[in-house]
Amino acid sequence: MSGVVVRRLRPSEAEELRRVRLAMLADSPDAFHSRLDEEAAEPPAFWEDRARRAAGDLGVATFVAVDGERHLGSATGLRLGEDRAALLVAMWVEPAARGRRLGSELVEAVCAWAKRVGATTVELDVREHNRAAIDLYRRAGFEVIAGPHPAAAAPELMELRMARPLDRPPDGAVIARLRGALAGHDPLALIEALPAGDQRSLMLHLARSRARRRAPADLLSDRLGSDVYQPAPVDARLLHEVEASALDAAQAFEAVTLPPVAPGATNAVLAGLDQNLSVATVRGGEVLADPTSSLALEVALRRRAGEAQPALAANARVLRMQQPPAGWQRHFGLFTLASGGRAMPGDGFATWALRAQLAVYLEMLERLRRSGHAVGRVTVEVSDTAALASRCRGAGVDLLDLAAEWRISGADPEHILAGAGVELPRFSASAPAGWERLGRMADRVLAPLADRFPGARLGFRPGRLHAVGYYRGISLNIDAELAGTTYSVADGGTVDWTQHLLSDRRERLLVSGIGTERVARLLAPRPS
Numbered sequence: 001m002s003g004v005v006v007r008r009l010r011p012s013e014a015e016e017l018r019r020v021r022l023a024m025l026a027d028s029p030d031a032f033h034s035r036l037d038e039e040a041a042e043p044p045a046f047w048e049d050r051a052r053r054a055a056g057d058l059g060v061a062t063f064v065a066v067d068g069e070r071h072l073g074s075a076t077g078l079r080l081g082e083d084r085a086a087l088l089v090a091m092w093v094e095p096a097a098r099g100r101r102l103g104s105e106l107v108e109a110v111c112a113w114a115k116r117v118g119a120t121t122v123e124l125d126v127r128e129h130n131r132a133a134i135d136l137y138r139r140a141g142f143e144v145i146a147g148p149h150p151a152a153a154a155p156e157l158m159e160l161r162m163a164r165p166l167d168r169p170p171d172g173a174v175i176a177r178l179r180g181a182l183a184g185h186d187p188l189a190l191i192e193a194l195p196a197g198d199q200r201s202l203m204l205h206l207a208r209s210r211a212r213r214r215a216p217a218d219l220l221s222d223r224l225g226s227d228v229y230q231p232a233p234v235d236a237r238l239l240h241e242v243e244a245s246a247l248d249a250a251q252a253f254e255a256v257t258l259p260p261v262a263p264g265a266t267n268a269v270l271a272g273l274d275q276n277l278s279v280a281t282v283r284g285g286e287v288l289a290d291p292t293s294s295l296a297l298e299v300a301l302r303r304r305a306g307e308a309q310p311a312l313a314a315n316a317r318v319l320r321m322q323q324p325p326a327g328w329q330r331h332f333g334l335f336t337l338a339s340g341g342r343a344m345p346g347d348g349f350a351t352w353a354l355r356a357q358l359a360v361y362l363e364m365l366e367r368l369r370r371s372g373h374a375v376g377r378v379t380v381e382v383s384d385t386a387a388l389a390s391r392c393r394g395a396g397v398d399l400l401d402l403a404a405e406w407r408i409s410g411a412d413p414e415h416i417l418a419g420a421g422v423e424l425p426r427f428s429a430s431a432p433a434g435w436e437r438l439g440r441m442a443d444r445v446l447a448p449l450a451d452r453f454p455g456a457r458l459g460f461r462p463g464r465l466h467a468v469g470y471y472r473g474i475s476l477n478i479d480a481e482l483a484g485t486t487y488s489v490a491d492g493g494t495v496d497w498t499q500h501l502l503s504d505r506r507e508r509l510l511v512s513g514i515g516t517e518r519v520a521r522l523l524a525p526r527p528s
Contacts, residue, residue: 004072004097005409006105008113008401009062010420014044014051016071017062024074024092030157031127032090056396058117063109065093065102072097075106077113077122085121085163086114091133107140109404111166116400116469120167127151128158137162169274196284203282227329228319232517239333239520242368243315246335246516249363252356253313253337258294260317261285266293270497271470277321291316292511293497295338299509300501302340309341311356315516333517335364340498343506347437350474350494351444353510354382358445361478361490361514362453373523376481379457381427382446383464383475385493387435388424395421403468413465424463432462441474472496476512482522490514 009017025036054062059079065072073093079086088110093102114122126133128148141164148158178188191199223229232239247255264284267273270293279287288294295312302310319331337360339353358380369375389399397420406416414426424432431438438460446458467475471493478490492512499507 004065004067004100004102005405006063006065006102006109007405007408008109008398009051009055009064009074011052011055011396012421013055013064013071014047016064016069017051017054017074018042018047020064020071020074020092020094021090023094024090027095028092030154031092031130031133033152052396056393056398061110061113061398061401062090063106063113065097065106067097073102073106075103075110077110079114079117079119082118085123086110086117086119088114088122088124091124103136104140107137111140111164112404113401115166121163121165123161123163125151125159125161128160134160134162137164140164169276200282200284207282227324228331230329232329232332234333234517234521238523239517241371242516242520242523243333243335245367245371246315246360246364246514247313249367250313250337250360253311253360256295256298256312256314258288258291258314258316260288262288262294263297266290266297270296270500271495279319279321287319288316289318289320291318291334291336292338292492292513295336296340296495296497296501296509296511299338299340300498300507303498303502303507309339309352311337311339311353313337313360332515333520334513335516336511336513337492338509338511340507340509343508347440347474349508350437350510351440353494353508354441354474354476355445355448357492357510357512358449358476358478359452361512362449362456364514365480366453368519368523374483375523376484377455377457377486378453378481379427379459379479379486380446380449381459381461381464381477381479382438382441383461383477383493384435384437384441384473385464385468385471385475386473387432387437388462388464388468391422391424392417392420397421400469403465406465414463416465417463422463426463427459427461429459431460435462437474438462467491467493470495474510478514480519482519485522487518487522489519 022036022040025032025034025039029036053060054076060076062074062076064074075091076089077086078089088107091103091106111122124137124142126137142162144160145163146161148160151157151159175188191202261281262285264280264286265275266286267278267290268275271290278289281287291314295314298312299310313336315333315335317331317333321330324330337357339356341349343349362378365375365378392399392402402416402420406413409416414424417424431442449456450458461477464475464477473494475493476491477488479486480489490512492510494508494510498509499505
């Protein structure tokens with residue numbers, strides 16, 4: 001539905017919260033435990049308190065479908081205890097807005113919140129006669145686990161208890177269709193329960209069986225049918241020059257040649273990414289999708305062997321299965337850095353690692369400029385997700401909810417933050433007052449780099465929402481003017497991957513990457 005955004009309620013939206021709540025009770029009195037006359041009599045302070053808790057509390061979260069300033073529907077999640085399932089309650093969309101998938105989006109917003117706060121299951125109660133709601137919940141991955149039984153608030157009505165597990169992804173459309181067609185005789189469940197070695201043997205058998213049925217014409221058809229198999233539309237010599245400039249700028253880093261595969265589920269386990277974004281191999285690995293996670297494994301092994309501060313660099317070609325922007329492909333070149341070590345007082349590790357990695361990218365772009373390429377002004381933005389999260393908590397909102405809203409809406413991050421009561425500049429040459437970590441980055445990272453690279457624009461973006469939840473603490477972005485237009489070319493930040501790999505909370509890791517193929521394709525040919 002154009003213009004409608006599903007997001008978490010704001011503390012300032014008590015009036016809309018009340019209007020929608022009374023509208024749902026008037027529209028569907030049999031679907032909810034509360035009564036219209038009781039809630040209509042509540043004073044403004046009641047709704048203000050409810051809005052405040054629903055906007056920022058860890059145990060309750062209300063999500064709303066918003067068109068401009070009007071709420072078209074809402075759904076609430078409850079977390080009543082660590083050992084209990086989260087609950088989805090008070091799901092409603094106004095009649096004029098139904099049939100536009102807003103209900104599905106509200107359900108997904110509650111489930112995403114429940115997973116973030118540690119729930120492994122979401123449960124709900126639905127009236128047995130409400131077939132439209134039951135069908136919606138089934139499409140969202142819920143199944144009936146109990147009932148029918150008398151509803152607590154209306155014993156004359158029967159309701160069902162439905163549940164959706166959050167610790168495993170829901171079946172895709174094809175798998176759901178296959179399970180349904182098997183009518184209870186489900187060999188897929190048996191296959192999922194097999195030991196990993198047996199599963200690999202089965203997949204190898206299927207691959208060999210399929211290979212026997214393939215013909216040369218099939219190969220050409222596949223080659224023409226997918227960008228995955230097409231050569232990259234970039235001059236290989238220019239790409240090689242860009243990659244060489246990156247390695248030449250990274251003399252302080254050990255250059256590593258990564259294999260084209262990684263252990264299975266590397267990105268899912270370390271970074272929490274959907275496994276479907278990587279290409280799994282039948283032998284249990286996956287095609288390289290993110291060199292930084294593979295470098296993290298190497299950093300962890302070096303740290304285990306006693307190396308104090310391993311610093312690694314790698315050029316790699318990756319394959320990611322999400323739909324790329326128009327004109328780009330799912331395989332592309334990246335240059336990545338990873339710096340590991342031990343926590344140090346006063347953000348000592350972060351200042352050392354960030355200064356070293358930013359210097360590489362600034363030097364790389366400077367080398368390309370000196371070689372005659374059209375590299376113009378370079379802007380470095382440093383952010384601190386921990387400080388931003390604290391600022392959001394002070395405004396009664398949750399940073400992760402705002403980041404989710406930004407991903408859905410595509411609006412300017414600072415606009416979303418301002419709407420939630422968090423006013424921040426788009427760019428600042430100095431650290432925001434009270435942001436102590438960014439103050440240290442200004443003195444120990446950006447000031448030395450400004451002396452070395454006087455033409456670069458160095459500063460802070462305190463309201464960055466990109467990759468919130470992925471990076472933990474310091475993050476970086478680099479914009480570069482290439483052939484007269486400014487693009488984001490590099491990104492990175494601190495992550496907790498080596499903490500998990502080595503079971504040590506004092507381990508530190510900063511990873512980053514620059515799109516070498518992106519840079520090569522965006523550069524104008526050098527003057528003759």
